Amino acid sequence: MPKNTRSAATLIAVGLLALTLLGCQKKEGPAEKAGKAIDNSLSQAGQQIEKAGENIQRAAKDAQK
Numbered sequence: 001m002p003k004n005t006r007s008a009a010t011l012i013a014v015g016l017l018a019l020t021l022l023g024c025q026k027k028e029g030p031a032e033k034a035g036k037a038i039d040n041s042l043s044q045a046g047q048q049i050e051k052a053g054e055n056i057q058r059a060a061k062d063a064q065k
Contacts, residue, residue, distance in 0.1 A: 028036075
């Protein structure tokens with residue numbers, strides 16, 4: 001293979017690799033951000049419900065005494 005052809009092939013291969021790697025690093029879109037916000041909200045709500053359940057159990061035990 002001539003030197004120029006090999007250099008061009010190498011350059012093309014490196015360029016394609018760079019494009020492939022850049023394609024993997026997508027920024028979050030608005031839908032993904034909204035989804036994460038919903039997940040966080042549901043997680044916090046779940047924690048609050050768990051705390052409320054613990055408080056109810058404590059109150060029920062205290063009422064039985």
